[in-house]
Amino acid sequence: MEYVLHKADTRGHANHGWLDSHHSFSFANYHNPERMNFGVLRVLNDDIVSAGMGFGTHPHQNMEIISIPLEGDLEHKDSLGNLSVIREGDIQILSAGTGISHSxxxxxxxxxxxxxQIWIFPNKSDLAPRYDQISIRNLQKKNEFYQVLSPNSDDDGVWINQEAWFSMGEFEKGVSCEYELHNKNNGVYIFVLEGSIRIDNNKLEKRDGFGIWKTDKLEVIADSNAKLLLMEVPMQIS
Structure with a gap:
């Protein structure tokens, strides 16, 4: 078992006035050669957008881009003709493929x-771009992980072009929960949204990130009421 701990206050930070963003991995003007990615997980941005403001139309290519709203209403518009709003309790996937522009x-x-805002390297390049969003409210469970993303269109959650699985968990204080990896060659990156937890005697608090690999399972213990995002991803970029 190997792991890396990224405390919340070690993340990159950019405040543009209308956008306050923390970067778990190198992004834009934040460059840390030791924090370029975790396997195929390339970007994990924790964004706050001011009232009435946003990202103008911009392009993406050959990247799987996942958005998970935590609060408020985010309006999406893209070159495929999609116009939608995502809210807390939703998850959105933008599979950029050969190219797509959105705001x-x-x-x-x-x-x-x-x-x-999460970016994942795809396992295939130059695919047709695709957009989807769903509500995950009906998947929510207490004191266990529930899947919100996978490689399979028939599974719970959205699907992406990568052998990756995302789960969320909402745990009461004192609860322990085990997660078994789908692929022993994958790693897991856990991001604490609320509360505090322990993994293998490592204490994680709000907005801390913890990557673990060379294991087939892990145990999470909630030291307080806690909410987590767990991302299982390949450790090798194809």
């Missing part, structure tokens, strides 16, 4: 939007 705006004039 994202805080739809509300009086409150912030908070969301996670």
């Amino acid at each position: 994202e705006y805080n739809r509300n004039k009086g409150e912030q939007v908070k969301f996670l």
Whole structure:
């Protein structure tokens, strides 16, 4: 078993006024050669967008881009003709493939939007671009992990072009939960959304990240009421 711990206050930070963003991995003007990625997990941005503001139209190519809203309403528009709003309890996938342009705006004039922006390297290049979003409210469970993303279109959650599985968990204080990897060659990156947990005697608090690999399972113990995002990803970029 090997692991890396990224404390919340060691992340890159950019405040553009309309956007306050923390970067778990190198992104834009934040460059840390020791934090370029975790396997195929390339970007994990913790974004706050001011009321009525947002990202203008911009392109992406050959990347799987996942958005998980935490608070507020985020409006999405893209070159495929999609116009939608994602909210807390939703998950969105933008499979950029051969190329897609999109914009994202805080739809509300009086409150912030908070969301996670996650980029995953795909396992195939130059595929047809694709967009999808779903509600994950009906998947939610207490005190166990529930899957919100996988490589399989028939599974719970959205699907992406990579052998990756995302799960979320909401745990009460004192609860322990085991996660078994789908592929022993994968690694797991856990991001703490709320509360505090322990993994193998490592204490993690709000917005800490913890990557673990060379294991086939792990145990999470909640030291307080906690909410987590767990990302199982290949450790080798194809």
